[in-house]
Amino acid sequence: MTHRTWLALALSAAVLLGSSAARAETHVVAPAGGGLPALDVRVDLQAGVVVAGGAKVPIDLAKGRFPTEGQVVTETLPIGAGRSVVHVRVPASDAEDVAWEAILAGGKAEPIFAGVTGYVSGDPGERTGQAVRIVASGKRSFVLVGSIREDKCICGQSATLLDPQALYPASLDLRPATVQRLTPEQQSEAEAIAAVDV
Numbered sequence: 001m002t003h004r005t006w007l008a009l010a011l012s013a014a015v016l017l018g019s020s021a022a023r024a025e026t027h028v029v030a031p032a033g034g035g036l037p038a039l040d041v042r043v044d045l046q047a048g049v050v051v052a053g054g055a056k057v058p059i060d061l062a063k064g065r066f067p068t069e070g071q072v073v074t075e076t077l078p079i080g081a082g083r084s085v086v087h088v089r090v091p092a093s094d095a096e097d098v099a100w101e102a103i104l105a106g107g108k109a110e111p112i113f114a115g116v117t118g119y120v121s122g123d124p125g126e127r128t129g130q131a132v133r134i135v136a137s138g139k140r141s142f143v144l145v146g147s148i149r150e151d152k153c154i155c156g157q158s159a160t161l162l163d164p165q166a167l168y169p170a171s172l173d174l175r176p177a178t179v180q181r182l183t184p185e186q187q188s189e190a191e192a193i194a195a196v197d198v
Contacts, residue, residue: 028074030106034082034169039106041086043072050088052104057111061100065092077134077141080169085112085143087134092118097158101132103143105172112172113145119159126151131159143167145174 026045032038042051045066049056059066073089085105092098098118102111119127126149133144146164153160166177 024070024072025074026069026072028076028086030076030084030086032106033084035107036083037106039084039086039104041074041088041104043069043074043088043090045069045072045090050102050104052086052111053106055109057102057104057114059090059100060114060116061090061092065094067091067093075134077143078139079143079167080140083169083172085167085172087132087143089132098129103132103145103167108172112143112167112174119148119150122150124150131161133161133164144177144179 026043028041030039030041037053039053040051041053043059044051045059047056048059048063048066050059051057067090071091071093073087075087076084077087078084083105085103088102088104090100092100095118098116098120100115101117102114104111113132115130117130117132120129122128128147128149131146131148133146135142135144144161144164144166146161148159149162150159152162161179164177164179165174166179167174
């Protein structure tokens with residue numbers, strides 16, 4: 001079984017178990033492990049930056065769009081191999097489902113991912129953008145990043161991840177991956193179709 005096939009199976013199982021729960025926080029510390037140092041992450045809305053291990057990552061939103069501190073999310077995500085990363089989400093105050101997000105790891109000078117997510121470009125009905133999805137599976141989480149298009153969604157979904165990339169624990173980079181796009185609810189409600197030889 002190839003690593004990519006294993007990842008596809010694991011992600012499919014992970015989707016069935018639901019998404020990770022995130023809490024509103026502006027400060028979190030990811031523990032050391034798997035060869036990575038601990039990572040202290042703090043969101044400073046006043047300065048417009050995320051301070052991660054001493055490095056400052058600019059929050060790429062206009063300050064007028066910043067939320068209150070109570071709406072900011074920072075969470076530690078165990079990703080396997082004893083390693084953890086930090087997910088930061090700073091939602092825009094003036095647009096639903098638009099946010100600045102980052103994935104950060106100890107020992108890495110640059111974010112694994114940092115950018116504005118949600119439908120941010122194009123005309124209504126044809127807007128495009130990027131999305132981050134966190135899928136929990138037992139004691140670990142899968143981190144997915146991909147593009148989204150308003151005119152290319154699975155029925156019943158506001159956004160469907162296209163060209164998904166998964167975070168690989170060993171290399172800490174994002175690589176193309178095959179993932180389940182249906183939610184657990186959609187899978188349970190799907191009509192079974194029996195194949196008939198004609």
